[in-house]
Amino acid sequence: MPLTPWTYVYFAAAVQAALLALALWRRPANRQANRVLAVWVALTGIDLAVKALYWHLLAPEWFRAYRFVALFPFLYGSLFYLYVRALTTGRSFRPRDLAHLAGFGVMLVLNGYVFVMDRAQLQALSARWVAGERTVGAWFDVPLFLYSLSYVLAALVRVRGYRRRLRERRSDADRMSLRWIDVLAGFQVAIWCVAIVQALVYLPVLNYGLLFGLVAAWVCVMGWFSLGQPPVQAEPEPAEPEAEESAAGAADESRHAAVEARLAQLMGGEAPLYLEPALTIGQVAKRSGYPEYLVSAVINRRLGGSFWDYVNRLRVEAVRERLAEPAEARTILDIAYACGFTSKSTFNAAFKRQVGETPSAYRRRHAGATARAA
Template identity: 25%
Template sequence: MISFGRNSILLSIGTAHALVLAGLLLRAPVNRTANRLLAALLTIVAFRVLPYIIGFAGFYDTWPWLSFMPYEWSLAIGAVIWLYIHVICTGALPTRWAWHFVPAALQGAYYSTIFVQPLAFKNHWNTVAHVPYIVPIETTWSFVALVIYVALAWRTHARYQHWLDTALSNREEFRLDWPRRFLIACSVTVALWVAHSLYEAAVGGLTYFDRLPLYLWFSVLVYGLGLGGLRSARLAYPRPDAVAEPELPVVLAPATEAATEAATEAVAVLPKTERPADWRDMGERFDAEVRAGCWWRDPELTAPRLARLLATNTTYLSRALNDGLGVNFNEFINRIRVDAVQAELRTASADRDILTIALDAGFNSKASFNRVFKRVASVTPTEFKRLADAVTSQTP
């Protein structure tokens, strides 16, 4: 007899909503590849919860032939997680990405083949082969793949965050917390899933009811990931290829228009033996030229763009800033911007409001300005202005 009781309903709430959210993600007009991958992840995990929903409702007792229904696609979960982060961070799928789904295709083919067999054969196969041999191999393979792919996703995310710091002056506008929260949720899930499986192996197996807490977690997970993914479905993610400009050879001349044109026309870099070793001197020269040129006022300034203005390339610019001055590109530009804001706030005749001064210095918004100013100056802009006014009022 079919009866949806408490357990089936609890599992259905999050899972059904996740499938609706997956459908909405498929319709998102931007970030289509990433959103489709997230929709696939929600569907795969929802399929994993499905047999528990119908199992608690009595479907298997009424229709035992439903055993081995091809709902198990655990070998695809890790690959989808990694590909989702990869597409967010790079804007495209990696080459030969489809090969990552070969194990999942084999897994699906196995369940589909057994599913259409007579019930007597399925019961016998479950006893002599599936439970004692197939399930341990499948579980181990799934967990190894999950750990590897989640680690790869974290590495891709870390590299992307590093690129944001080293390539964009308006990095504060792209905090992009969603990928990090997504990976944290996935990492916690993998840890819980592995721990649960180890416990099950240690106690000699668990019943449907014993596994309910884990599958409740899966249901909550897909609902949460669906909501978070849908809210972030239209976010604009900066792409490395979108901000890259043609690399200039290493011609370290003054950053005049003539020097920039000459550098662009050059066809070869200097040999390694002729490259300057004093990155500090180069960094200080770049600092002086950037301040003199007021290029830091451009809110969309990128490292490739600044390298062209300085008649150098991004490699030398990065080395000069990191090895010479001990800062990345984002910190370098924002410190100059904060210095400019502080200088104007110290001026007794300054009558412009703080936000206007900040926008004129190259900041894109009040929120990003406040975060950067507090990080650099250790006080808020308002506090700095108050201190500056107090010092000015005491000056004869």
Template identity: 25%
Template structure:
């Protein structure tokens, strides 16, 4: 098991070097570097000293466990740096590290008072020694920190996802799906391990080593995945996006104070339809709400409102609906018989086979190949 932790620690330091060499280096990269250095040092120390730490050095063992309080804040702040434009942490964000500081302040005080030292015992279940109420309180906070931050991070990424689909027609490498999935999976597993820890301390089942090994094994896998994806992540230009819009059910409330009148909205909608049909801006695979707004001379917030309310779609689905319709026409057009389906998709504004197949199937209920076979008799001649 120690070898797994050492491999994870090596990967953390290796990814740190690679990420630090990136040019330009964004603020999110700096947070990720600090996060990986912490995770690498943490798992490495556990690999070398876990066998003696919890039995011979109770104060250090408790301080070591308190380091779990840093994992959640680093994860949340990294996600926050990905979806917002910032160059430094605010004072409010620094408060996330206060529980860690308070826990270790208590341990520092306890180490100087013999009566308190006896209550700081991470192996109390195995030794049948009652811990202090303060230690139990801080251990509870540490245990709950993981699930709480996993949940907060998922909520943050969910809001960002809404914003992405309201501003971009292509979400490849910017929708952070990988991070949402990673956080969700590890949040569930982390919570399951928390249940194991509670069972261990409440019913004397399992062992302390079993609990800590499980947590560090999970961290080891997390290190490898977060380092890999963080290294290959492309920059998300948050400054091109307005504040996140709510989902459809809440749009009426969002636009209640809008200055856009019904007649203006209908006029804008007609202007949008004509422009999409004549100029076909959707052929640009990287078309954004801001670019379409400039081309139409319609304020971005009004354009977004019209697309949401009049067309009943977010920007992503609105643009890709035109792309799918263009693909459908070309698939049935004899002029494009020498084109592969993927070639046609690239001509129509899609920039990857995976995205094209997923979107086409979602909007038509058929794969491109199935659609071509089904509608082969409807081919048009030009």
């Protein structure tokens, strides 16, 4: 059977997926997340290659492989969720995460009869599939869509929470908002919508060629965004109590007072360190001359809260001082930027949480008090 244009597209996308998977696996930025993504992209490439070969050859022997890769979509939603989780927490894949692949395992067992058919049975089933008999394999379409889309939605909920926490703490949150995740999720939802319509209503345009053409385009989109993604500041999940106790024992408590004094020196004076935008705990530790784990321990145990709580608290205090000055003519946002904030939303959230009122209300109140005193 001659190659069709769609077959060329699938083969090209499969080759691109293989190259992209290799590049992602070796990419140092966001290593744990990119390795999950590499597996996901590689499976997509295998999926496209097998479908291209089957539609080109229409050989019953290939129908068994075709039916196997037809179950891969039960992995795609799960892998998207695991990718987002690894990106936001830095957590690698663990044996217990196999529970997220249970949908694929269940469907593999339920479709096991296909993999033990003899040649004659495979040929008959393949012929029914080529003839467009919609009952062949259609019974798992609805569970597939519900299962996969639930994982996509769970991943978006996780991203939303990550963004909210970033805006509350970090002044450089806008450039780390993972907007490409929305694009990837939107592309997946579009593919699933086409698949749902194709499964429920026969339309000549919405065929398998278009559906997997969209998958091939998704591989290109994935390559564009994944290879250009910046390093993401992961938020480690809460440590187990035993791990916390171990870390506490590892810190040299006899140096805590010295570290605290050094931090006070760095954060005070005429050019306090917190004025630097996008400041990280690694930079502070380097300037202090102490290990990062020790600086983090001192901030958490002696200064209250996380590193970002500590830095933003100092920044908010600096803004308060300037807003209370009658001669200060700059706008509130200009003052916030001068004090180290680079995001309006982060500043407003940190200020209201710490002071109990908005920056504009705080400024008006002090302006009124000054006028009355005069």
